[in-house]
Amino acid sequence: MTSDEAIVRTEKLSRIYRQGTVEVHALRAVDFACRRGEFVALAGPSGSGKSTLLNQLGTLDPPTSGRVTIAGREVTRLGRAAAARFRLAHIGFVFQAFNLLPVLTAYENAEYTLLLQGVSAAKRRAIVLPLLERVGLGAMQHRRPHELSGGQQQRVAVVRAIAPKPAFVLADEPTANLDSQSSASLLDLLEDLNRSDGLTLVLASHDAQVIARARRVVRLRDGSIVGDEEQSPT
Amino acid sequence: MIRLALRNLARNRWRSGLTLGGVAVAVAMLIWSDGLMEAFLVTMTESATAMQLGDLRIESEAHAHDSSVYNAFTASPALLESVRRVPGVRTVAPRLLTFGLLGHKTRSQGALVLGVDPAIEAQASDVAKSVVAGTWLSPRVTAGERERQVVLGQDLASLLAVKVGDDLVVMLQAADGTMGDDRLRLVGIARTGTSDLDRQAAWMRLGDVAYLAALEGQAHELVVRSERGVALDHVATGIRAVIAAGAGPKLVARTWKQLVPDLHQMIELSRNSMIVLYAIVYFIAALGILNAQRMSALERKREFAVMMSVGVTPARLGTLVIVESVLLASMGAVLGALLGWGLSAYHAHAGLDLAALGSQGFTFAGISFHSRIYFVLRPGMVVLPAVAVLGVGALCGLWPALASSRIKLASTISGRL
């Protein structure tokens, strides 16, 4: 696979929700592709379909029609268990909030995906500790989530997402619950991971600060892509 | 996973604690009531076997059908000895049984006259120990003894208005059709706890009854007591082989379970009714665990969704939920087992005063119970409920586990819907 090839691609992807008797067209035949190493922001107002698209990319939600291909494999027909195993192997997630398991320490949360992959304790340690140091949480590894700030929690979530070296990381409004300083610092981290480590990142956000950091911005409105532009980082 | 499950349980200490406590109380209650029930059943079995039936009874086939005085058989020393030598046999006691008329002054009562060997009977049954006034029959005729000795059941003694030292008249029909009569001296009064014996029984020396009933060298039954812990059916097989080899009338050997099938069935029934109680208690415990786990799973719906998003398979998540509920149940089971065992052990040692049921004990199914009852405790009685509640725990985790593994990820995480 070359870096030019799309690591994730959607074809005529539609998602229709039923709310009572009303059908909501969250996505309307969306064609989207993301190449290795890209930093893509899905932008648009609330209800535009950006979160829905993100969930589709993450195999969290089955589409109504169309297909999703990740790393050359069609994932739209995967069962729940197969999808979970696929996500574990290929996709990192950072959610808006409450990402972490409250009963685990920062370190345990960070190593959780590696643990699920069956990586040995020593190897996990070798991978996770430097990452925690890198995000500035080396000293807080034994704290429980409730003893960490929102920004710190999100950074632990980032470590958990990137530790198994996924094909790409999906982040849904990762800064929505953070103050502007924490947001900036988290974005710095993500930007750095994208630049230095070649991490493929897809974010959904309506926060201009976040969108400004992305190198490619895909705009959605009413379930359709209405703009797709490359931009230089500010 | 277990560490994670334990930490999850520790999150809501109140809920986990209450559920655990509920399970513990249920298990403890089961153990305790089982101990009480067993105490009743063992008391019943023992008062049936220890006082009268023995573990096994040998008699002529005719006597088994019709307990008439005529259906005696020759109880030769050789026969007694060969039965005694059967492995597992502790004691073999010959008895003569006949109905007679006892009179004292103007009172008279029909009585079951039991001819026994005083020394052997003292080993074969608890009758000698149950003498509450006077003494048991002396094994040998004492010097200066003018009247034959008799020990009466206490109710029979009070019906006749006799006290130890009084003289009685006995009349009984002998096997040759004649009437035998003699004067007796009351040497002891027995309280056996078995109402039939207390109301009817008159124990006399085997030789005296044999003389009066013209049954020298004969017995109506041989009562066999087995060694403790020996399988009774096994002993019975051995005995049957021995008596089948002997000459004379056909003899049969029946265990107490065959002799009093009603009692045996009642005991089985009581044990079965315990199973119903078990089922009810488990059901209640199950509801508790189920409720706790369901609540806990509902609260953690979003957390579960995140876990599955980052790669936890539904099966693994379900297992976690089941492990949590098994852990909860097992902690409750251990606690309950300790609690129940402790309480039962205390009541086994010190006894439980059932004075509320009747100040001087009570009678049930012809067997009188003392007001203080001593619990019976066996390892199985503690282990079984504890183990069973683990199974219940696992079962109760199943539904929340299934529900959790079917959470809709996208909508749950985003909080929509």
Added chain:
Amino acid sequence: MKLAWLFVVLAGTFGGARHVCAAEPPPRLPEVKQVVDRLNDLYRADSSHARMTMKVVTERYRRELTLEAWTRGKDDALVVVRAPAREAGAATLRSEEGLWTYAPRADQLVRIPSSLLSDDWMGSHFTNDDLMRETDFLKDYDASLAWHEEGGQRLLQVTLAPKPKAPVVWSRVVFLLDPGDYMPLRADYFDGAKIVRTLSYADPHPLAGRRIPFTMVMVPTDKPGESTRVEYQDLKFGVKVDPSLFTQRGLRRVAKR
């Protein structure tokens, strides 16, 4: 003391036997009350003294007792065993105070409790109840009469059905009487529809102007080959009997003889 009673009592009534030809049309039945009164009168005798033998045959033993009996008035009766030697002196007493048995070795009277009334008397096929019973046919039974033909003879059949609350163990007792003097020939005792035992009367002797059967045989239906046969050697009515005989002291006096 049925023996004593029965004998004495049976004796109370009868004249001569009259054989009836079966070919004749049946005559009119007598009055029920008349017949039953006669049966009741069997048990009325001022006093009596009798000697008799009792032969008991059972599956297991065969024995013969020699008995001596006295009755006086309505309540008092005494039977003493004279032989065999082993049982000589044993006695059964009926007085106003109930039924008693005398234990000669212990020299003591023992009351026979009501629970033992259906037990056999001295190993015979008669029960204590047979001895004890103060039968009042009119009081305890509803009686009915019928003709019964047997062996070419026409007999009077008295069926006694217990009244609802009568203290009677039999479901029915059927007497066959000589139609001439109402002397009983046989009594069948029923349990349900089944005859459990049969008492036969034979060997009538004239006494006090009546016919008295001197032999009675009780046969239990369910034990083939068993029977108890009572035969009078001597029977006297109206003899002088000392009332003190029916006490422990008086009894002891005659029993020890």
